[in-house]
Amino acid sequence: MSTAAVTNVPPPVEREPGIAVLDDRRGTAGMICTIATEGTLFICLFFAYFFLAKGNWRWVAQEPPELTLAIIMLIVLWVSSGVLFWGEKQIKAGRYGAARAALAGTILLGLGFLALSAFDYKEHLEKLTPRMNAYGSIFYTITTFHVAHLIVGLFMLFYVLILPELEPTARSPHRPFHNASLYWHFVDFVWIWIVAFLYVAPNIR
């Protein structure tokens, strides 16, 4: 290895760090990574669903799942996402009370979704159990994973609800409302695909 000093190097540009701007996008970057990871999980689960369905004669014999409740649950989640989106607009306008009310409303709608999915499971379990066949196994795996993510999202929203101050804040976490709502919209988005693949598609086949 050469020990000769490398010369003819320009000196670095001195820049004042400046205190003005806080890097408040790190949490959002982390949340986007989390969503990418969890999104990949659901892509793999959907792949498993179609992979198991391919050439499986028992799959065709399966009665397609009931649609009505799933559509109602979809509307509940859409409304909850809308309420949360409205809440974020209130924050930008400085109306923090309205933003917290929107959070509370979203949490209530999420709890409503949980109650509805309990009914949905009760209905399904009469005809189909997780241990019955590959279809039952993957159906309950996907829907339960979604419910688990929804519960995690509810805890996130609850945490933001009880925070002493919402964004923008000089302290960390900088954008708790924005990050938690990103996750909530993701959970909502996944449910759209579950309804499309697991509920609607078998009914129109």
Next chain:
Amino acid sequence: MDWQLHDTYFVVSHLHYVLVGTNLLPVFAAFYYWLPKITGRMLDETLGKISFWIMFIGLNVAFFPMHILGIIGMPRRQYTYPGGLGWDSLNLTATIGAFMLAFGILLSIWNFFKSLHGPLAGRNPWNADTLEWDIPSPPPPYGSVHIPTVVSRHPLWDDHDEEEDPGDKRVLDQGRFTLATTPLDGYTVALARMPEDTLMPLVASLTITLVFVGLLLNWLWVALAGFLATVVVSMIWLWPKQEELPA
């Protein structure tokens, strides 16, 4: 050719020849290069050279004959074979090579334990050019007080002092702030808050362990308790701290 070699020892040989030569040997090279930085002690150079040559000869003696074994028809994924098929002497050669390779690896492991009482490495025993060699060995926590400014691809070989910072403008630890820079040009754009000292990540990892142990043993109440504990610990961990921005 593909059908001739399919599922034979040629495949075993090729995989191991490539992986040991291109992956295992560089891992040992990195071990000799960076261990002085990690432990602060030098490994024995002579022993290292002996270990290298024994490993190098051993891997050739072990894996080269397997190519021939594959070509003359020895199948892979079989733990044994009948004698008298013309494979015996080549297999014996490969066995001798495998023991040589193992002995060479053992020499390096012995070298590691020997080095724990060996000569001190100092900051930069190799006169290397990259930044990790600019701090003591083993590196202390928060190794660089000032954020180094790098102006060439060989920062320790150029005339510029990376830690030169008379106005203390690039001190890292003040209020746990550091500089956020643009990814390509490295221009300072914002202040970023660094994580503070806290036990909460450790506690969270323990409660998450509780969740999965509960799920594995089908103790659902334990899993639920672990989950709720994880939620509480995460909230405490992420709760805003009552600290002020530095002026």
